[in-house]
Amino acid sequence: MSAGTTIEHYKILEQLGQGGMGDVYRAADLLLERDSAQLCMVMELTKGEALGALHYAHERGVVHRDIKPSNLMVGPDDQLKLMDFGIARLMGRRA
Numbered sequence: 001m002s003a004g005t006t007i008e009h010y011k012i013l014e015q016l017g018q019g020g021m022g023d024v025y026r027a028a029d030l031l032l033e034r035d036s037a038q039l040c041m042v043m044e045l046t047k048g049e050a051l052g053a054l055h056y057a058h059e060r061g062v063v064h065r066d067i068k069p070s071n072l073m074v075g076p077d078d079q080l081k082l083m084d085f086g087i088a089r090l091m092g093r094r095a
Helices: 049-059
Strands: 010-018 022-029 034-041 072-074 080-082
Touching (some): 049 080
């Protein structure tokens, strides 16, 4: 992303830092008329693998109920793994 790019109501002014999880930019908030820091997250494209894992669970009557990035892991075989079924429920059953 380069200086001058506008995303919604933020105009990118400069890159402040870069790390493994994303980049941080100084941006002008055009609505509030002040500068702010904006984090741009970087995520690997998994080509629908997360949806495939959810579909597999749903076909077996299981609702995960806690889908978030930290519950998606890549195994040594480079396959996506859906983790932490701690609050999962069987379809049709109440908590």
